[in-house]
Amino acid sequence: MKSFDSIDLFAPLKKALKQLKYEIPTPIQAQTIPPAIDGIDILGCAQTGTGKTAAFALPILDFLGHEEPPVKSKRPVSLILAPTRELAIQISQSFAEYGKHMRFSQALVYGGVSQGKQIAALKRGVDVLIATPGRLCDLMQQGHISLDSVEIFVLDEADRMLDMGFLPDLRKIMAALPKKRQSLFFSATLPPKSRQLAKELLFNPVSINVTPESPSVERIEQKVVLLEKAKKFGYLDEVLSGKSVDRTIVFTRTKRGANQVAKKLNGVGIRAVAIHGNKSQNARERALAEFRRKKVTVLVATDVAARGIDIDGVSHVINYDMPVEAESYVHRIGRTGRAGAEGIAISLCTPTEKEELLAIEKFIEQRLECDEPFGPIRFVNAPKKKQGGSRSRGGSRGRNNRKGRSGASASGSKPTRNSSAKRRSQKSRRKPAAAR
Numbered sequence: 323m324k325s326f327d328s329i330d331l332f333a334p335l336k337k338a339l340k341q342l343k344y345e346i347p348t349p350i351q352a353q354t355i356p357p358a359i360d361g362i363d364i365l366g367c368a369q370t371g372t373g374k375t376a377a378f379a380l381p382i383l384d385f386l387g388h389e390e391p392p393v394k395s396k397r398p399v400s401l402i403l404a405p406t407r408e409l410a411i412q413i414s415q416s417f418a419e420y421g422k423h424m425r426f427s428q429a430l431v432y433g434g435v436s437q438g439k440q441i442a443a444l445k446r447g448v449d450v451l452i453a454t455p456g457r458l459c460d461l462m463q464q465g466h467i468s469l470d471s472v473e474i475f476v477l478d479e480a481d482r483m484l485d486m487g488f489l490p491d492l493r494k495i496m497a498a499l500p501k502k503r504q505s506l507f508f509s510a511t512l513p514p515k516s517r518q519l520a521k522e523l524l525f526n527p528v529s530i531n532v533t534p535e536s537p538s539v540e541r542i543e544q545k546v547v548l549l550e551k552a553k554k555f556g557y558l559d560e561v562l563s564g565k566s567v568d569r570t571i572v573f574t575r576t577k578r579g580a581n582q583v584a585k586k587l588n589g590v591g592i593r594a595v596a597i598h599g600n601k602s603q604n605a606r607e608r609a610l611a612e613f614r615r616k617k618v619t620v621l622v623a624t625d626v627a628a629r630g631i632d633i634d635g636v637s638h639v640i641n642y643d644m645p646v647e648a649e650s651y652v653h654r655i656g657r658t659g660r661a662g663a664e665g666i667a668i669s670l671c672t673p674t675e676k677e678e679l680l681a682i683e684k685f686i687e688q689r690l691e692c693d694e695p696f697g698p699i700r701f702v703n704a705p706k707k708k709q710g711g712s713r714s715r716g717g718s719r720g721r722n723n724r725k726g727r728s729g730a731s732a733s734g735s736k737p738t739r740n741s742s743a744k745r746r747s748q749k750s751r752r753k754p755a756a757a758r
């Protein structure tokens with residue numbers, strides 16, 4: 323595997339990467355960064371935990387470092403859209419880390435807090451704007467921001483954005499972007515709706531799919547515990563009292579469930595905090611900070627709230643309730659086993675959750691090891707093995723999807739090559755994008 327030294331990155335970025343002890347690019351970084359710094363559009367199928375933040379942040383910072391585009395009031399040079407505030411904040415922190423030896427400005431725009439500071443930051447002008455779709459649309463409508471100077475646009479966790487109902491906002495945002503731009507699209511999975519969105523957004527993209535061989539998920543030891551509902555909490559308590567348990571994320575299906583489990587855990591002396599959409603922005607940030615500092619060792623979360631949580635050293639993920647959508651299983655267990663560490667994922671499955679278990683096994687094309695610590699469970703001794711790979715993930719390996727691209731933009735017209743690529747291709751240090 324090549325090191326970061328072999329990638330032609332702006333020197334201050336390399337210095338920061340050294341300090342962060344990033345030596346070898348992860349697969350998504352190795353495949354994304356070189357074409358992205360050449361100004362080429364990217365269709366990346368990768369989940370959180372694979373290093374995708376650096377895969378898009380480094381090319382953007384490289385562009386800012388080399389090109390030094392002028393900072394204009396209300397007109398960001400690059401835009402990163404993320405589905406949740408938590409993810410937006412984490413992306414912003416990553417930009418700050420990677421870009422700490424260079425001059426650039428960034429701002430965050432998300433809902434749930436007052437607009438004042440966000441508007442002031444936009445007015446001063448920023449190189450990098452990281453935003454959630456709803457608040458960005460509000461600020462666009464009010465005239466506090468224009469996207470007509472965006473050179474590089476990143477859509478992160480596109481599948482989750484669609485699940486969260488952001489499509490109308492995404493369309494407004496895409497329509498406001500200039501036609502000459504570079505777009506980077508990342509999605510953990512590529513169901514037809516995401517694929518369609520990618521098609522509208524991207525022009526001749528390089529397709530990268532690292533999901534099937536995601537090293538983080540492979541390192542995770544997965545186990546299913548078959549038990550009656552009444553035994554769930556006792557079992558959870560037992561697991562969390564074990565010596566090897568460090569930081570744990572417990573997933574529940576509902577917000578109410580998350581509150582109840584957190585309360586019961588605190589009742590038995592295990593420091594836990596719930597994180598879900600009903601909590602205020604401050605409460606969610608406080609919960610994450612406490613979890614990071616190990617003031618609490620258990621985070622009890624719902625799927626949406628936990629999406630994009632970027633905390634290393636999560637030893638266990640426990641599915642207190644089986645995920646309703648099979649895809650969420652992969653997102654959930656991906657919270658552990660990050661950055662090369664090993665992790666354990668335990669799913670508590672009651673007789674009524676059999677269907678969910680079967681759907682997960684079919685989705686991941688793998689039979690999960692089942693344990694019955696309280697004796698045989700009526701519904702099944704061993705879940706039925708999946709039938710064929712009808713729902714294999716991704717499937718966009720290779721570059722076939724670059725053929726026959728319509729090239730239609732969100733507004734219906736054909737986008738032209740982006741200006742950043744053109745400028746970069748003029749420089750001898752970069753291979754002209756057109757010569758690929």
Ligand code: AMP
Nearest residue numbers: 344346347348370371372373374375661
């Ligand atoms: P991400 O998928 O961007 O959320 O990154 C997952 C974790 O991997 C984060 O904690 C990053 O700091 C870490 N990471 C990303 N790239 C590398 C790398 N090349 N070497 C070591 N750690 C990395």
